[in-house]
Amino acid sequence: MSKNSSGEPGIDQDRRNLVFATAGVTALACIAPAPATDAPAANAAPAAPPAGAAPAGPFSLPTLPYADGALDPVISANTLGFHHGKHHRAYVDNLNKAVAGTPYADMTLEKIIAATYGVADKLAVYNNAAQHWNHSFYWRSLRPQGGGVPPAALRGKIEAAFGSVAACQKELLTAATTQFGSGWAWLVQDGDKLAVTKTGNADSPLVKGQRPLLAIDVWEHAYYLDYQNRRADHVNAVLDKLYNWGFAADNLSAA
Numbered sequence: 001m002s003k004n005s006s007g008e009p010g011i012d013q014d015r016r017n018l019v020f021a022t023a024g025v026t027a028l029a030c031i032a033p034a035p036a037t038d039a040p041a042a043n044a045a046p047a048a049p050p051a052g053a054a055p056a057g058p059f060s061l062p063t064l065p066y067a068d069g070a071l072d073p074v075i076s077a078n079t080l081g082f083h084h085g086k087h088h089r090a091y092v093d094n095l096n097k098a099v100a101g102t103p104y105a106d107m108t109l110e111k112i113i114a115a116t117y118g119v120a121d122k123l124a125v126y127n128n129a130a131q132h133w134n135h136s137f138y139w140r141s142l143r144p145q146g147g148g149v150p151p152a153a154l155r156g157k158i159e160a161a162f163g164s165v166a167a168c169q170k171e172l173l174t175a176a177t178t179q180f181g182s183g184w185a186w187l188v189q190d191g192d193k194l195a196v197t198k199t200g201n202a203d204s205p206l207v208k209g210q211r212p213l214l215a216i217d218v219w220e221h222a223y224y225l226d227y228q229n230r231r232a233d234h235v236n237a238v239l240d241k242l243y244n245w246g247f248a249a250d251n252l253s254a255a
């Protein structure tokens, strides 16, 4: 994958990707910044973009929080490479093109999503902004050697809402497998309670005033190279082996 050789900054380095300002949601601790080990000094001259790089813009592709092959065999390095390096990158590049010269170029990602949701002639801006947000969140929803037992505080909320962690996972599986066509399944915080929801295409729980805790991408590009049409097998494996309950717990604690 080219992500580490492209010179693109990490997720923490684009504040527009991180500030959570959507109506009904107050803070985006949901995407906790990663260590900015390669951040330039504050007074350093900006580096020239590499040859063949996408046009400069306010949004950037986040660096994955794990190695390309770290999620194998549930998600292969090949799938991860295409998904992150091609699909997610395309959303970022298209968003930068769509906002160039518009007031959106100076907005946070979340404000763009809120401002363009349901606006017919802003569909391209909305779709690419929402998909950039969704994917940035999705990468953090997974971790190598994930799954297992959620942290105590989160587990208590899960048991209060669903009865058990297993029942929560079953609802997530149902949401993921009954989403018709492309979309997402989510564990969200809705008021004081946890809930499972699903959204089509680029849509996000953000526009419903819900706080995302974890996401599952059920677009075919997320699994088809590894599982072909077996979406349920992919989702079950993600829930059992990759789900990042600690990330969800961090999101809860920031609520």
Ligand SMILES: [Fe+2]
Residues within 6 Å of the ligand: 083, 087, 135, 217, 219, 221, 222
């Ligand atoms: Fe995706």
